[in-house]
Amino acid sequence: MKLLFEESRPGRGECLIPVCDVPEYALDPACLRSSAPRLPEMAEVDLDRHYTALSKETYGVNCGFYPLGSCTMKYNPRVNEAASSLPGFVQIHPLQPAETVQGALRVLYDTEKLIAEITGMDAMTMQPAAGAHGEYTGLLLIRKYHETRGELAQRTKIIVPDSAHGTNPASAVMAGFSVVSIPSNPEGGVDLQALKNAVGPDTAGLMLTNPNTLGLFDPNILEITKTVHEAGGLCYYDGANLNAVMGQARPGDMGFDCVHVNLHKTFSTPHGGGGPGSGPVGCKAFLAPFLPSSRVREENGKYSLFDPEQTMGRVRSFYGNFLVVVRALTYILTLGRKGIPEASEGAVLNANYMMKRLSEYYTMPYPQPCMHEFVMDIGPLKAETGVNAMDVAKRLLDFGIHPPTMYFPLIVHEALMIEPTETESQETLDAACDALIQIWKEAHEQPEMLHAAPLTKTITRPDDVLAARKPILKYLFDEN
Numbered sequence: 001m002k003l004l005f006e007e008s009r010p011g012r013g014e015c016l017i018p019v020c021d022v023p024e025y026a027l028d029p030a031c032l033r034s035s036a037p038r039l040p041e042m043a044e045v046d047l048d049r050h051y052t053a054l055s056k057e058t059y060g061v062n063c064g065f066y067p068l069g070s071c072t073m074k075y076n077p078r079v080n081e082a083a084s085s086l087p088g089f090v091q092i093h094p095l096q097p098a099e100t101v102q103g104a105l106r107v108l109y110d111t112e113k114l115i116a117e118i119t120g121m122d123a124m125t126m127q128p129a130a131g132a133h134g135e136y137t138g139l140l141l142i143r144k145y146h147e148t149r150g151e152l153a154q155r156t157k158i159i160v161p162d163s164a165h166g167t168n169p170a171s172a173v174m175a176g177f178s179v180v181s182i183p184s185n186p187e188g189g190v191d192l193q194a195l196k197n198a199v200g201p202d203t204a205g206l207m208l209t210n211p212n213t214l215g216l217f218d219p220n221i222l223e224i225t226k227t228v229h230e231a232g233g234l235c236y237y238d239g240a241n242l243n244a245v246m247g248q249a250r251p252g253d254m255g256f257d258c259v260h261v262n263l264h265k266t267f268s269t270p271h272g273g274g275g276p277g278s279g280p281v282g283c284k285a286f287l288a289p290f291l292p293s294s295r296v297r298e299e300n301g302k303y304s305l306f307d308p309e310q311t312m313g314r315v316r317s318f319y320g321n322f323l324v325v326v327r328a329l330t331y332i333l334t335l336g337r338k339g340i341p342e343a344s345e346g347a348v349l350n351a352n353y354m355m356k357r358l359s360e361y362y363t364m365p366y367p368q369p370c371m372h373e374f375v376m377d378i379g380p381l382k383a384e385t386g387v388n389a390m391d392v393a394k395r396l397l398d399f400g401i402h403p404p405t406m407y408f409p410l411i412v413h414e415a416l417m418i419e420p421t422e423t424e425s426q427e428t429l430d431a432a433c434d435a436l437i438q439i440w441k442e443a444h445e446q447p448e449m450l451h452a453a454p455l456t457k458t459i460t461r462p463d464d465v466l467a468a469r470k471p472i473l474k475y476l477f478d479e480n
Ligand SMILES: Cc1ncc(COP(=O)(O)O)c(C=O)c1O
Pocket: 070, 071, 130, 131, 132, 133, 165, 167, 209, 213, 238, 240, 241, 262, 277, 279
């Protein structure tokens, strides 16, 4: 596809700008550019076609199956969009006086109460803009807690299992801690003995996802959180996988002190293009005084903003990604007390259905029943046929299916991680299983074909390392 600059023709870019109806202001000449910007010049129809063609090159949940493990790419009901587009929500300003935005404040307040109930927490902030940002905020809560007890100098370590999402150790370091990685046991859970060896007077806390990134619920969870608490540390729950347990089990009841949830996954906001996301953080009452500023409270039916007594300050401008919160509230209210647990049941059922069908062909390194996602190990297939996880993922594109997460979690070397989500029908799951089974057969019959896959796409195997290391982010004009 040609770029806009390549489609541009001089003189074609006539555009109608309304006549200026305010007095002109003479800018400082030092701020003026010396030549006109080289903007592409095109007719409106060509511009429209360009962007329409571009939109057809993209792939989203609305195009087809998107089983990207750990990302919960589920269908986002249209009603959420309708609610978040209401003029009363989009045409307000964050600096408006509280009495003029009572509805918006109530959205923040009600969503906080509902997510606190779902996670078993006492208080929340809606400020963090994504999951990793929530992790960082939660760790700052833990930091503040140790600081006020005069133990921060001593409690410098955060324990993170080796199956953790990469953002966990990164957030711990950003928050000023060092990371102690502990191994998983053969069943994929936390190695209890390794945890007991790791905790001590230097433990600030533990970060854990449950179910973890292998899609497994840790049956020792109560003992894990007790071990950390007995050592004087706090427990942080990475709630990015809450889609597996919402309405069934609560991090607060598992012994966690604080948690973030990804509204852009579990609570149904479109994501994947870099945002906007939202990673609200919840905590137990004893951590609430440290929460970020600008929380909402209600008194006699009136909503107002306040700063917690020992607030850590702001972690983001204003109140977070407000319209994502509107979508989450709409989603929770439309599903209700009955629908929330049904959604997680569906997510777990769909993952187990696919896992069972595929386990006749592919190796499941953790064959016990999974939660909302499962990991396949392509290692044995590679040893037999030379076809690796990348080849299988690339070939799926020819079947119109978005590839699963690849090479993650790191503890399974040729991992493909599949998360079907609850919003897919049995027909869709069967079609994906059929495609993966056919790919397994092709791996045995014509492996070379898989090394060259995808066979039907314009872009096949770009050099992703080069693209990341030397990105070309601006158009290079041909000066001749
Ligand atoms: C388990 C887990 N934790 C944390 C995150 C980070 O969330 P975000 O991408 O919103 O920063 C993710 C995202 O994929 C995740 O899967």
